[in-house]
Amino acid sequence: MKFTLKRLPQFCGDKASFYTVASNDTELFRSFLIENTKLFEAELLNILGRIKNMGMKNGATDNFFRLDESEDANDEKVVAIKDLPSSKLRLYCVRMSDSLVVLGGGGPKPKNVFRWQDDLKLKKEAHKIMSVSNLIELKISHGKLKITDDGLSFQGDLQLN
Amino acid sequence: MFLKKKTIKNHDTIIEELLEKLTPDIQEKIDYKMNLAAKIFAGIKSKGWNKSEFANQMNKNNSIVSRWLSGLHNFESDTLFDIQNKLGINLLDDRNENEGRFYTAPTTANYFVPIEDCLDFFGGLIDLKSLEKSASVQVITTTVGENNN
Numbered sequence: 001m002k003f004t005l006k007r008l009p010q011f012c013g014d015k016a017s018f019y020t021v022a023s024n025d026t027e028l029f030r031s032f033l034i035e036n037t038k039l040f041e042a043e044l045l046n047i048l049g050r051i052k053n054m055g056m057k058n059g060a061t062d063n064f065f066r067l068d069e070s071e072d073a074n075d076e077k078v079v080a081i082k083d084l085p086s087s088k089l090r091l092y093c094v095r096m097s098d099s100l101v102v103l104g105g106g107g108p109k110p111k112n113v114f115r116w117q118d119d120l121k122l123k124k125e126a127h128k129i130m131s132v133s134n135l136i137e138l139k140i141s142h143g144k145l146k147i148t149d150d151g152l153s154f155q156g157d158l159q160l161n
Numbered sequence: 162m163f164l165k166k167k168t169i170k171n172h173d174t175i176i177e178e179l180l181e182k183l184t185p186d187i188q189e190k191i192d193y194k195m196n197l198a199a200k201i202f203a204g205i206k207s208k209g210w211n212k213s214e215f216a217n218q219m220n221k222n223n224s225i226v227s228r229w230l231s232g233l234h235n236f237e238s239d240t241l242f243d244i245q246n247k248l249g250i251n252l253l254d255d256r257n258e259n260e261g262r263f264y265t266a267p268t269t270a271n272y273f274v275p276i277e278d279c280l281d282f283f284g285g286l287i288d289l290k291s292l293e294k295s296a297s298v299q300v301i302t303t304t305v306g307e308n309n310n
Binding site: 030033049057064 | 175176177179180182183187188191192195196198199202212227228230231232233
């Protein structure tokens with residue numbers, strides 16, 4: 001199966017663009033929405049509204065994200081979108097810059113879980129996004145994938161494997 | 162292979178469906194909070210501070226400043242007042258509705274002055290009629306506020 005960086009035009013604007021990772025019949029971000037829409041619709045709407053704001057108005061500046069979500073201390077790009085303090089949802093992303101973000105998956109974070117490493121689902125989703133981050137870095141370092149001059153798009157081979 | 166194969170034929174439009182539920186009211190509230198956080202963040206950067214330095218300036222923990230900058234925080238007006246004074250930016254517009262015109266003096270705090278007073282100060286250098294053609298007037302000066310103090 002091929003995995004590809006897919007642009008999400010619904011959230012792209014002058015300030016930032018958002019991508020996700022897609023295969024033939026699924027996408028990380030779309031799966032996250034499907035899995036959580038029944039129980040956490042209000043939280044999802046808040047997350048979608050925040051993503052729209054970043055795309056159109058303020059950019060994906062680091063203050064809007066939880067940083068240092070990666071196990072790899074050198075990978076500062078793996079982050080999670082901050083949501084309402086009362087919310088239990090985590091959405092993991094690769095924040096390439098203030099203007100380019102790859103949305104991954106995530107899930108509910110129970111109150112008794114302090115670290116994502118302690119929750120099976122969150123651990124799985126966090127590891128996926130770390131893999132995505134590594135693959136993107138690899139592609140960029142090999143010159144197969146580039147970021148456009150305006151910083152708003154990936155260019156080149158968008159397939160990650 | 163890190164993606165689990167899953168049929169989502171019935172959920173092709175999940176993003177669009179949720180975005181339809183994201184009413185202008187909800188988006189406006191989200192935008193208000195995030196724009197406020199962005200304004201504070203820009204103010205910190207224009208002072209040449211990082212978040213920790215700003216936290217020190219405000220006598221607060223880093224975690225509190227992170228919360229302020231998250232775009233999720235419900236601010237008390239006292240907190241906004243303290244932040245705007247420290248950063249020299251305008252976060253609280255305390256004008257009455259009939260005081261629609263003002264100028265902002267970028268001193269340690271921002272003072273709203275009726276446009277007539279502003280014109281008096283400039284001794285008629287500004288053409289009031291041309292200013293009144295504008296829907297709103299914002300005269301920015303770098304020295305007026307400080308010289309008047």
